[in-house]
Amino acid sequence: MTDQTPVPSTPAARRKARRFALQAVYQWQLSKNDVGDIEVQFLTDNDMKKVDRTYFHELLHGVPARLSELDAALQPALDRPLIEVSQVEKAILRISAFELLARPDVPWRVIINEGIELAKVFGADDSFKYVNGVLDKVARRLRTEEVRGF
Template sequence: MSLNHDDSADQPAKPAKGKIAQRRVARSLAAQALYQWQMAGQALNEIEAQFRVDNDFSSVDGAYFHELLHGVPRKKTDIDELLVPLLDRPLEDMDPVELAILRLSTFELMNRIDVPYRVVINEGIELAKVFGATDGHKFVNGVLDKLAPRLRSAEVRPGKA
């Protein structure tokens, strides 16, 4: 019977959890779409249309997906300027999956202060675990850990990043 109590206690939290889950799916799809944009140079509107047709967007934060997909390319120069000093290799030698994830996460750190920096870092790590090379998540983690204090100094206390 306590299982039923747990289930009913969880019900009020479902909308927030749903929003978190919808954002997570939006990030995952955006990372894949940004990878496609980087590799094929296809128009963003075409990529977005394709993703909306090929995927069930009923459980996706579609506005967030759109913001990430169009925001990253719009801010690409600024994003890359922030990333380059933190990388151990030239930008053109980066794994394209890791680059797409780092660009997406950097965009979120720059523009979505409503998303806590620890969430941005964790989501970037999780995307790298799913889509990246074997230890790609460690690389993504290292770069984002260095970047967060620079972009979120008010949120990240010195020594607490």
């Protein structure tokens, strides 16, 4: 396994954690394998030296643990049933919804931006526009007071 020295929680380390979490959640969605096994695989197979592994763990385990709540938060903002959303977009939306719900210390605009960036890298050509629109609606509902200032 890789070096287990904790990495400080910097924006860059969290961005890397989100990228790995997206890939791991995507794998979980398709395989339904145990998230603990998926986590071990990612920690073993990837260079995690500059990754906030604590944040990676929180995202990877938090999405399945709160899946019903996350999907319920997302559905009103979608233009189609969640089952019809691509697996990559679904993973991005679920991770972002988890952050909006569980991480009030992370500003909503940062969460949306990170979701957009993940969609630009891993999603279809214009999926970042879809992710942006959905997350904006979700943030307005889940972070009403915070969003109201903008």
